[in-house]
Amino acid sequence: MRGRGVGAGVLGALLVAALPARADGLSGVETQRLLRGEAVARNQTVDFADHRYVGGVSYVIVDEPADAVAHLLDDVRVWQRILPKTRSVRAVGVVGQDTFVELTSGTAFLQVTYTMRVRREADGVRFWLDRSKRHDFDDAWGFLRLEPMADGRSLATYGVLIDVGQGIAQDIFAGPVRDLAMSVPDQLRGFVLERMAAGQRASR
Numbered sequence: 001m002r003g004r005g006v007g008a009g010v011l012g013a014l015l016v017a018a019l020p021a022r023a024d025g026l027s028g029v030e031t032q033r034l035l036r037g038e039a040v041a042r043n044q045t046v047d048f049a050d051h052r053y054v055g056g057v058s059y060v061i062v063d064e065p066a067d068a069v070a071h072l073l074d075d076v077r078v079w080q081r082i083l084p085k086t087r088s089v090r091a092v093g094v095v096g097q098d099t100f101v102e103l104t105s106g107t108a109f110l111q112v113t114y115t116m117r118v119r120r121e122a123d124g125v126r127f128w129l130d131r132s133k134r135h136d137f138d139d140a141w142g143f144l145r146l147e148p149m150a151d152g153r154s155l156a157t158y159g160v161l162i163d164v165g166q167g168i169a170q171d172i173f174a175g176p177v178r179d180l181a182m183s184v185p186d187q188l189r190g191f192v193l194e195r196m197a198a199g200q201r202a203s204r
Contacts (some may be wrong), residue, residue: 069188
């Protein structure tokens with residue numbers, strides 16, 4: 001592990017400056033892809049101080065209203081379904097409006113454990129790595145936002161920057177970690193579709 005991570009506010013500014021975080025920043029071609037039911041991802045690599053962050057912003061249309069889908073995020077168990085390769089999730093504390101969530105991700109052969117500080121906002125959540133607790137990678141920050149659409153559906157936007165570490169960790173894991181991270185909105189859409197097929201609405 002390296003020294004102190006970059007603050008969440010700085011990471012947020014880097015991500016927002018690098019990529020459009022809302023629908024009005026999408027190109028016409030990207031918008032058409034979304035309307036056809038495709039996911040759209042804009043990958044990004046950011047070098048800042050002694051960190052190299054990978055991630056970006058990804059988008060998908062979800063077939064439920066934005067407020068109902070955002071409400072699902074209040075249940076930490078949902079995160080195990082929408083974060084790829086996540087093996088366990090548990091809430092480990094609350095401070096003010098923030099919930100601390102410990103996650104273990106990976107395969108049977110290689111796993112990482114870390115704690116994210118999750119802040120519920122009106123249109124979704126914002127989260128960042130709690131470096132005071134065990135963290136098997138160096139740094140992370142992100143958000144998941146739901147915007148209402150005129151037809152009653154919602155646009156899910158997921159932005160994230162992750163520093164997996166230096167050396168062999170960067171060489172081997174940065175690309176796969178970014179690819180998995182960019183799939184989160186699509187995982188959320190799939191989860192909502194499963195609930196709908198089972199006769200459940202997101203607002204329940």
